[in-house]
Amino acid sequence: MHHCVTVNGSSLLFCEVIPRSTYGWCPGERYCSDSQGFTAQRDLVDARPRSYNGRRTPSRYRALLRMRKAKRRPVESSNRATDSPDTLFSKIDAQKTAVKRSSSSAATIVWLRGRGDLRIHDNPLLLQAQRLNEPLFIMFTWSSADADKNYGFGEAQRVFLFSAVDALNRALNMRFQQVIHYVRLSDDAGLEEYLQLFHFLEASLSARTLLMARRYEPPLLQLDMELECTLTKQRKWKVYTHNMHLLHEPWTVAYDGDATSSAGHFGTLLPFWQAWQRNADLPPEPAAAPSTLPPAAALERCEPRTPACCEKPPPLAGDAFVDRTTRCAPFQFVTSLVETGLHPVRPGTKRWDTVLLGSWAVDEERVRAFLRDFLEHRLPLYEKNKSRADLEVVSRLSPYLALGMLSAREVFHATRAASRRLAASKRSKTFERRLIWRDLAYWTLYMFPEAVTTPIRSHYASQEWNEDPRLLAAWQRGSTGYPIIDAGMRQLWQTGWMPQNIRMAAASFLVEYLNIHWIHGLQWFHRTLIDLDIAINAMMWQNAGRTGLDMWNFVIHPETSARSSDPTGAYVRKWLPELAQLPNAYIHAPWKAPESVLSSAGVQLGATYPQRIIADLGAARKQSQAAVLEMRSRSMPQFFNADGYDRIRVPVLKAVSLPHERFQQTATADNTVWRHVFTRREFREAPFATHLPHETEACDRQEAQLLPKDSTRAMQGKSDAQAAA
Numbered sequence: 006m007h008h009c010v011t012v013n014g015s016s017l018l019f020c021e022v023i024p025r026s027t028y029g030w031c032p033g034e035r036y037c038s039d040s041q042g043f044t045a046q047r048d049l050v051d052a053r054p055r056s057y058n059g060r061r062t063p064s065r066y067r068a069l070l071r072m073r074k075a076k077r078r079p080v081e082s083s084n085r086a087t088d089s090p091d092t093l094f095s096k097i098d099a100q101k102t103a104v105k106r107s108s109s110s111a112a113t114i115v116w117l118r119g120r121g122d123l124r125i126h127d128n129p130l131l132l133q134a135q136r137l138n139e140p141l142f143i144m145f146t147w148s149s150a151d152a153d154k155n156y157g158f159g160e161a162q163r164v165f166l167f168s169a170v171d172a173l174n175r176a177l178n179m180r181f182q183q184v185i186h187y188v189r190l191s192d193d194a195g196l197e198e199y200l201q202l203f204h205f206l207e208a209s210l211s212a213r214t215l216l217m218a219r220r221y222e223p224p225l226l227q228l229d230m231e232l233e234c235t236l237t238k239q240r241k242w243k244v245y246t247h248n249m250h251l252l253h254e255p256w257t258v259a260y261d262g263d264a265t266s267s268a269g270h271f272g273t274l275l276p277f278w279q280a281w282q283r284n285a286d287l288p289p290e291p292a293a294a295p296s297t298l299p300p301a302a303a304l305e306r307c308e309p310r311t312p313a314c315c316e317k318p319p320p321l322a323g324d325a326f327v328d329r330t331t332r333c334a335p336f337q338f339v340t341s342l343v344e345t346g347l348h349p350v351r352p353g354t355k356r357w358d359t360v361l362l363g364s365w366a367v368d369e370e371r372v373r374a375f376l377r378d379f380l381e382h383r384l385p386l387y388e389k390n391k392s393r394a395d396l397e398v399v400s401r402l403s404p405y406l407a408l409g410m411l412s413a414r415e416v417f418h419a420t421r422a423a424s425r426r427l428a429a430s431k432r433s434k435t436f437e438r439r440l441i442w443r444d445l446a447y448w449t450l451y452m453f454p455e456a457v458t459t460p461i462r463s464h465y466a467s468q469e470w471n472e473d474p475r476l477l478a479a480w481q482r483g484s485t486g487y488p489i490i491d492a493g494m495r496q497l498w499q500t501g502w503m504p505q506n507i508r509m510a511a512a513s514f515l516v517e518y519l520n521i522h523w524i525h526g527l528q529w530f531h532r533t534l535i536d537l538d539i540a541i542n543a544m545m546w547q548n549a550g551r552t553g554l555d556m557w558n559f560v561i562h563p564e565t566s567a568r569s570s571d572p573t574g575a576y577v578r579k580w581l582p583e584l585a586q587l588p589n590a591y592i593h594a595p596w597k598a599p600e601s602v603l604s605s606a607g608v609q610l611g612a613t614y615p616q617r618i619i620a621d622l623g624a625a626r627k628q629s630q631a632a633v634l635e636m637r638s639r640s641m642p643q644f645f646n647a648d649g650y651d652r653i654r655v656p657v658l659k660a661v662s663l664p665h666e667r668f669q670q671t672a673t674a675d676n677t678v679w680r681h682v683f684t685r686r687e688f689r690e691a692p693f694a695t696h697l698p699h700e701t702e703a704c705d706r707q708e709a710q711l712l713p714k715d716s717t718r719a720m721q722g723k724s725d726a727q728a729a730a
């Protein structure tokens with residue numbers, strides 16, 4: 006059920022979802038069994054004076070809850086490692102007025118996590134906080150678990166995240182006199198620790214309302230739902246979660262393979278796009294920034310981790326998740342973002358982050374100006390030149406979309422509006438499709454939660470790969486001897502970004518020519534991309550690795566593709582200055598250059614620039630192809646349909662408005678069907694397990710009921726990765 010709000014007169018700006026407790030269902034019911042006990046306990050807690058961990062605090066931090074005066078100087082940014090707690094809090098204290106806490110001044114918590122929520126414009130959390138008009142406590146938490154190697158932020162992205170949070174802190178301060186409170190959590194922070202944190206905020210600020218953006222990575226989604234459930238059911242919080250990241254959320258798009266579409270194979274972009282359009286209205290228009298925010302709620306502080314602060318955690322009878330006898334709270338409110346441990350560069354080590362950040366804006370106003378610049382100057386050139394790495398035509402918005410410094414809905418609507426002003430010949434279909442491709446990535450991850458680590462085509466798990474670490478290292482470092490691949494990998498290392506077609510060329514090279522498992526590519530991108538997006542990265546690597554819902558119907562040749570993506574050679578010259586003097590004829594194939602040309606360009610192969618790590622691309626390709634065929638020849642027959650297409654099991658689920666409802670569906674029914682997915686002709690035509698035992702026939706029958714007779718044939722040979730690329 007949605008409660009829709011009209012802001013600024015007539016237009017419908019956003020819809021909020023009512024608190025979850027209304028639905029009466031939570032995952033993991035074990036967390037919800039003793040709500041009576043918790044209600045009684047909460048009353049006890051409320052009766053105590055609040056401070057860190059329920060204790061009275063030293064006199065210099067005495068006031069219990071502070072609010073800001075309506076007009077005062079902005080607080081200086083707290084994100085400085087040099088601020089001691091004393092200095093910082095006295096600065097803040099000097100600009101706040103203590104207010105008496107009463108039940109009517111319960112605080113609202115806005116919890117930022119860097120997953121789609123780091124902005125002021127089109128931010129439903131801030132807009133809702135504005136309407137609630139309770140003292141506001143904005144919080145950013147960090148734990149090493151947030152840097153998890155599968156679902157967390159990668160190293161390069163952490164640098165960017167650090168700057169983005171810092172910039173948002175400054176912007177909130179300038180505009181609304183709010184600061185972000187930083188919390189450092191223990192290394193393996195999980196549900197219990199978060200519950201302790203919220204329990205503490207409840208005790209310290211009378212907080213009972215939590216606003217947060219939805220996360221979609223499977224373990225994070227699960228954690229958020231459990232947290233929300235426990236807080237709402239056991240502790241009577243109101244928890245509001247909002248979509249801040251996607252055009253449409255995955256559970257709202259009913260797509261299990263379109264029986265009537267001949268647009269393309271299951272799981273590829275075009276049929277998903279059709280389902281996406283059919284199932285939902287256009288994404289809501291973006292909302293403006295809030296005009297004001299309520300006054301800040303401030304915490305009573307004590308020195309973190311000192312005996313005064315934590316020698317005695319609150320005595321909560323029946324509270325399973327607080328160790329009442331021995332432990333200091335595992336979280337700390339720290340006074341600077343540096344102290345959270347978010348920044349990956351340790352003091353005294355080489356500052357590799359400076360170059361990385363040099364290429365990107367971090368404050369929201371500049372990011373928005375960057376979007377406007379794209380719409381005005383580059384969108385008209387996009388359709389024709391989107392594959393040109395030597396021209397700056399694509400939007401380069403991905404790092405901002407990944408962290409939510411820019412709203413995808415705003416980009417979607419702003420692009421539509423800008424396109425309407427363009428002559429028909431200059432409009433781009435592809436740009437909008439790419440934003441929907443982003444939704445497809447999240448839908449894929451939602452349907453196949455293991456996709457970050459495991460082949461979606463499960464039989465491909467047994468394929469043999471090349472394990473040579475020297476080849477992998479050469480690819481990672483950009484020293485394969487193929488200029489377009491090396492230029493891309495060096496751009497990635499230095500700036501955290503590459504254009505799409507160069508990413509595809511690099512991925513294709515790793516999988517098709519080096520025959521190295523795509524998971525190594527995914528992990529390297531995870532570590533080095535500034536625009537890391539768990540869902541997109543997984544989808545693209547699965548597709549490149551031939552194990553995804555789509556399978557690229559092409560292999561990208563590193564020399565011939567370079568001639569179309571970088572015809573002037575400017576891209577290679579920029580990232581490989583050692584080749585800059587080579588003439589165009591040889592810039593993408595220095596091994597073909599006569600010795601005289603190499604020497605007058607100052608190039609010595611094997612010394613100034615590497616020799617090719619594999620010289621016979623044709624033979625290398627045959628080897629990786631043979632590995633796939635060999636795997637298919639020993640896979641169980643139910644993994645293929647009669648025409649040789651790979652087959653996978655797909656959950657069939659109704660579209661619902663909330664993730665909880667979808668989980669309910671999966672929890673109650675064995676609702677999967679077999680679906681065939683696009684498979685390259687070269688694999689289909691080779692021998693595969695064809696005898697049809699009982700189970701395979703059943704699969705065929707099941708699929709035949711879902712697809713019209715001729716649709717398999719109609720779709721043969723179509724892979725639409727290219728349609729959007």
Ligand SMILES: Cc1cc2nc3c(=O)[nH]c(=O)nc-3n(C[C@H](O)[C@H](O)[C@H](O)COP(=O)(O)OP(=O)(O)OC[C@H]3O[C@@H](n4cnc5c(N)ncnc54)[C@H](O)[C@@H]3O)c2cc1C
Nearest residue numbers: 399400401402403439442443505508509536537538542545
């Ligand atoms: C192996 C591989 C891994 C990738 N990993 C990521 C990743 O971790 N994060 C990421 O944002 N993109 C990833 N991409 C997709 C794509 O390369 C980038 O989104 C794009 O290059 C970003 O540049 P841009 O903002 O100028 O894109 P534009 O062409 O201007 O597109 C606009 C936006 O559309 C979205 N988009 C574009 N291409 C795709 C796509 N293939 N799938 C889903 N959404 C898309 C992005 O949000 C992008 O910012 C990957 C591609 C490959 C081949």
